[in-house]
Amino acid sequence: MTPIKLTVSALAVLAATTSLAAARDQIQITGSSTVLPYATIVAEAFGENFDFPTPVVEGGGSGAGRKKLCEGVGENTVDIANSSSRISQSDIDLCKKNGVEEILEVRIGYDGIVFASDVKGADFALTPADVYLALGGKVAKDGALVDNTSTKWTEVNAALPDQNILMFIPGTKHGTREVFDTKVIEAGCKDTGAYDLFLAKAEGADEKEKKAAAAKACNELRKDGKSVDIDGDYTETLARLDADKNAVGVFGLAFYQNNTDKLKVATVNGVVPSVETISKGEYPVSRPLYFYVKKAHIGVIPGLKEYIEFFVSDDMAGPEGPLADYGLVSDPELKATQDAVAAETPMGALE
Amino acid sequence: MTSAPMTGKPAPVRSGSILAPTPHMLRRRRSETRFRLYGIVAIVISLSILAVMLVTIFGNGYGAFRQAKLTFPVTLDAQVLDPKGNRQREEMVKVTTVGYAKVLTQSFRAELTARGIDTADLSDKDIAALVSKDAPGVLRAQVLADTSLVGQTIPMSVLAGGRIDGFLKGRVTMESARLDSNINPEQLQFAERLQQAGILGLHWNVAFLTNPDASDQRPEAAGLGVAILGSLYMMILVAVMCVPVGVAASIYLEEFAPKNRWTDLIEVNVANLAAVPSIVFGILGLAVFINFAGLPQSSSLVGALVISLRTLPTVIIATRASIRAVPPSIRDAALGVGASRMQTVFHHVLPLAMPGILTGTILGLAVALGDTAPLLLIGMVAFVDNYPGTPVDGFLDPATALPVQVYSWATRSDPAFIERSNGAIIVLLGFLLVMNVAAIILRRRFERRW
Structure with a gap:
């Protein structure tokens, strides 16, 4: 077949298929x-x-x-x-x-959102306040806002393991990040008193705008590499945890349940995340x-x-x-x- | 390099003859040896990277071609599967896979009792978990296709669950099972007993190449059937669209077009187009083919159109090079005996350029086969469970492609999908190897040198 015939037949095939594009x-x-x-x-x-x-x-x-x-x-x-x-x-x-x-x-x-670390690592019993003190950009100290300088979990809460702070959290394009921000970071921000300080100096026309500004200030996480945004999915977070055994990652409950042989889950406010605790409303981080x-x-x-x-x-x-x-x-x-x-x-x- | 002195002064006496090396020559030789060494080091580095990659992929992916299966007779209980007892398909479709799962577990338990296998430390749920969630669906399809099977006892070979499969392949161990919420060590010991009894065993897994994709709960049933078919459809369409257009464009540009600023501009643009990142064509495809032309998304036709845009410049460049390689004497001779320009091209130049064009096209297709990025945007990175139909209608059915399947399996949460993903890479590499070898053979056999 000559190229011209081929071209014609190809165009005919194309036209035929296009007209079929229905139903x-x-x-x-x-x-x-x-x-x-x-x-x-x-x-x-x-x-x-x-x-x-x-x-x-x-x-x-x-x-x-x-x-x-x-x-x-x-x-x-x-x-x-x-x-x-x-x-x-x-x-x-x-x-x-x-x-x-x-x-x-x-x-x-x-869906529950869980904190998990390497299965062979230390146990973590976290609260939103701990996470905020570890990751927040500015924290409350003696009634004033100061830059967050803590490097070890023990500085955040003496009961936590003596390990460097490193957390892999979902990137901003994920829906999971929204829940993490509101249910963990903002909650922790309020518990530690930083929210009130942010609110006191927030600028805005009315109370609502001020509150929004304070919440936004709470969500400004530290940028010195202790908190790492993961834009990929949970498999990437798992791979990063594998490379850095001291880190803590944020996962979906289902992902954790499929990888319990590699991950150790952290409690939040003393509650172990599971289908039961979430359905009873005991575990706080769900959506x-x-x-x-x-x-x-x-x-x-x-x-x-x-x-x-x-x-x-x-x-x-x-x-x-x-x-x-x-x-x-x-x-x-x-x-x-x-x-x-x-x-x-x-x-x-x-x- | 020392040049002979041009002055009248006598040349400085050199020690030794030309056979005895001067320091300068020694330096030259050393630098040459060093250079060769660099070359060898470079090759060794690239080869070892390749070796590491292949060893990891084959090590992780080999398991996908073997699959744990349970073999036992299944009694198709008529009371469960056909409660009305009239063997009418319309009535029987009301029984869902839940009913078939019950039949399978009953038969499995009956076989265990008959063979005297100890199940004392296991709950009913533990035992049922050994059978893949895919099995009831397979059985249901089989029974609905032949309703006379109801009431009979048929031998069945069904997939074992993903964790059991992993145990037989060494991915799941007693140690990991202790921590794993989806399996416990007692189940693994039970699996060992089943293996000794010959009920459970690893078999060759042809289904990996023929099955469609499966959901996150059944990694053991996931296969490449839809992806291979989708890739095949796309390659056929790409070849049909690219070769005629590409060859026609090249012939015109090489043989007929005047050499002026316009043709120069076109040439620069074709070369540029070949270097445009493929995701750009995906965005274009979404805007033009799906949103404007209204072609169905996720279909192999749209995929092929997008990939054609990417492959076309490659085909044009390869074709032009092989047309240019045909010596002018052949054209002159043809024109000299009175052939027209078109006759010269189609009777003499094109047949001689054909091997080069074919090689270029096959290599272009090989690149297209591995392309993922543009398919992301046109909806081909999806869970597609039904095979696309036969051509031509099938070109419009949803499908996936091989590289896309690698990507979507790599992001699933069950670790068993890592093995599947690597297995898919092996299949993809196999196809690429076949295409590249075909290109080399064609070139060797038909290439002419002048």
């Missing part, structure tokens, strides 16, 4: 990499038990996923965005602008996980309704289901979620 029959899911393993477990079981194709699940981050969800309505947009933090007003506005009027909010359960469904696609994309119902069913998201097995803390109000999904109730305005 998607599998569900497209994107979003949080924390929710990704849970979504793949459900997708796989869904493919096994239903006569629908297995949904295609992508990672890429909560924020990016919600943005993709809000790109518009139609077959070349995604159906579901997984998210490890709640949808924001700006996302909802973007959705509205692009014609995505109704969104279903589905809370699938809770809800969500997915958001484009209502306009229900009934258009085959199997979408069945998939979300299957996801929140007791067989999957219940306390005995495979998701709990993998490390998801089952939602005590799962029944309400199931009812909302069955009735296809779209989410109201954010409070």
